[in-house]
Amino acid sequence: MPTGLEVRGLSKRFGGLVVAEGIDLDLAPGARTALIGPNGAGKSTFANLVTGILRPSAGTIRFDGRDIGRLSERQRVSLGIAKTFQITNLFTRLTVRENLRLPVLEREGRCMRMFRPAQGDPEVEAEVDALIRQFDLEPLADRPVSDLAYGQQRLVEMALTLALRPRVLILDEPAAGVPSSETHLITDAIEALPGDLAVLIIEHDMELVFRVAASIVVLVNGRILTEGTPDTIAADPEVRRLYLGGEDG
Numbered sequence: 356m357p358t359g360l361e362v363r364g365l366s367k368r369f370g371g372l373v374v375a376e377g378i379d380l381d382l383a384p385g386a387r388t389a390l391i392g393p394n395g396a397g398k399s400t401f402a403n404l405v406t407g408i409l410r411p412s413a414g415t416i417r418f419d420g421r422d423i424g425r426l427s428e429r430q431r432v433s434l435g436i437a438k439t440f441q442i443t444n445l446f447t448r449l450t451v452r453e454n455l456r457l458p459v460l461e462r463e464g465r466c467m468r469m470f471r472p473a474q475g476d477p478e479v480e481a482e483v484d485a486l487i488r489q490f491d492l493e494p495l496a497d498r499p500v501s502d503l504a505y506g507q508q509r510l511v512e513m514a515l516t517l518a519l520r521p522r523v524l525i526l527d528e529p530a531a532g533v534p535s536s537e538t539h540l541i542t543d544a545i546e547a548l549p550g551d552l553a554v555l556i557i558e559h560d561m562e563l564v565f566r567v568a569a570s571i572v573v574l575v576n577g578r579i580l581t582e583g584t585p586d587t588i589a590a591d592p593e594v595r596r597l598y599l600g601g602e603d604g
């Protein structure tokens with residue numbers, strides 16, 4: 356049985372506007388694939404189709420061989436398909452540690468415990484501590500999220516998503532809005548993700564993309580223009596002309 360995510364012929368129309376057309380994409384365990392393309396190419400739409408936020412007009416989405424195209428977003432999360440939380444989902448007045456407890460408890464179906472102090476639960480605390488260590492957040496763990504630099508807040512966002520224990524992780528513009536002096540935090544965090552996790556990175560920062568991706572898919576006008584290793588993509592004249600800003604770019 357095939358493992359991982361297998362997308363075939365995925366299409367999406369908004370009225371007469373075609374925003375995804377016949378997209379085929381596989382994400383096996385351990386994949387580090389970047390989805391790049393100009394503004395409006397359909398990258399976020401693709402992510403929303405995979406996570407179930409949007410319904411496709413045509414095509415199939417399989418996970419471990421099972422057709423998941425009709426499952427809700429929540430059902431897909433419980434199977435292990437997760438997209439990074441947006442920063443707006445962080446409780447900025449709560450500490451990093453307090454924020455991280457929430458998805459751990461949520462995953463365990465123990466939301467009710469939020470009404471009682473959760474810090475007494477050693478299993479939850481051990482897991483939260485491990486996430487804090489993984490993302491190098493130890494010195495900040497007991498500070499309110501609002502005290503953190505933007506890049507660090509984006510790390511908390513990634514840690515929150517990892518707390519759901521996904522098998523496929525979609526990072527939707529993880530470096531967007533992050534000052535260049537903090538981009539290394541994001542790159543390092545992506546490089547430190549579990550080796551067997553399948554990761555799809557949607558990102559405009561080409562330095563980040565070329566550092567972390569093993570494979571790059573170029574989307575233009577809702578269609579895959581080309582895909583390949585970073586070296587192949589960097590050398591592709593059409594990609595350079597259409598996306599990377601010309602032959603000299």
Ligand SMILES: Nc1ncnc2c1ncn2[C@@H]1O[C@H](COP(=O)(O)OP(=O)(O)OP(=O)(O)O)[C@@H](O)[C@H]1O
Nearest residue numbers: 369372374392393394395396397398399400401559
């Ligand atoms: N709900 C919607 N209704 C109508 N059109 C939409 C909707 N969502 C997205 N679009 C259109 O779909 C196209 C693809 O948008 P999408 O956000 O997926 O592109 P993108 O590649 O992620 O762009 P960016 O890099 O700017 O985030 C755009 O033309 C956009 O205007």
